[in-house]
Amino acid sequence: MKSKMEISFISIAIFFTLILFLAVGSLFIIPSFQGFIDSILSEEMIGAFKLTVYTAAISSVLVMLVAIPTAYSLSRYSFPLKTIIKSILDLPMAFPEIVLGLALLMLFGNNVLGGFLEKFGIQIVFTVTGIIVAQFFVAFPFAVRILYSTFNYIDTRYEFVSRSLGYSEFETFYSVTLPLSKDGIFASGVVTIARCIGAFIAVLFLAGGTYMKTETLPITLYLNLSFGNFDMALSAGIVLVIISFIAIAVLEKYGKEKAL
Template identity: 55%
Template structure:
């Protein structure tokens, strides 16, 4: 039996207090609106648009995020090169940035600079477009995924890769046959976190993509627009949708993680 000391009591109380507060906050979201209102709002044209756009852009952004997070995470974990510290700091910087500032930076980059103009010339126009939603989500979620992938590769014994090389496999073959399978749980965790960050991105999407009604309107934008109009029903429903999508993502993660 656990002996209760004042120190342990303090630890347990702080944990239970915050957990209870969070449960109350999330429950409030589900308790306040009536089920009929929520069901009616879900089938609303704006909500359908927003949900669809959120899921589509969220999936595309997550795929792109993982496509970059894997090689960058592996590079930061395994390779020593000049300027590694700077690269690490810069790619992690958006974690500490307010989303609005990140959105502003991206708006300036894709709007006014030669890079933005060059991208626009080949059809990659990010300012106030749906592509902008993807770009905003991508840059917001990428550092989180990189951090998880770097830690994941840090935990894989590099000697397994050395042995693979000694047995005739190239560095790339070793990455595919040893590093990636062993990073399975980390990849899954990074994907879920990246997806949750993507669908929940608000400030960056608002500034870069504009948050226009039924054009670049993702669920967080729906929540924001409707709360501005005073339409609490729609705002609460979009909040519920975000929580449900995140919950489903975490649930799938837990189930899949157990199998890996």
């Protein structure tokens, strides 16, 4: 027989999960089917989808390329300011994305780094590059956090043994550490892609959210909601939800493989 506590806790879990499910499910109920088809085939939606995939692909690859050595160095090496660097990397996870967006705008605007980059013809603010930069900084701390835990979890003695068998530090990293971290790298990659695709406020601040120019799927949702175009807004929401479901399904599959 189930205890009172067990029944109460399970009831809470079921009730709130059901509400969340209904909220997500309601996205699929409200628009008319024709309206949904028209919306997803519209030039704006296709453009936003392409831009989202394009920018998220680039930013995700960049995030992983930078996050792997960052997380590894935090996990394995001792160096000055390590604790401070770790805290700074954790900050964006704690404060709202709107603050990150504002901070990036201040950095890449004309005042600080932006002015310097502009001398070399690199424009960040209100450009597609700005979308990639915003997505990068939204996802980067999450990727580092997952990879940091992954590397910490791997016994350093695997690396010791490899080196004692003649492999250099980098060869060991490549042939032992990376293969042993593949689950964590994969999970981190999935989260990174999801964060990059879903990045909204930081993208809006840095890239401007200009119609058909710097318009990613979350921006499409926002712009069309502002104009009262519910079919487009909800369709953009549905596309984002589908992408998220795919990401979760892949993650689930990875989880099952790991359990085996």
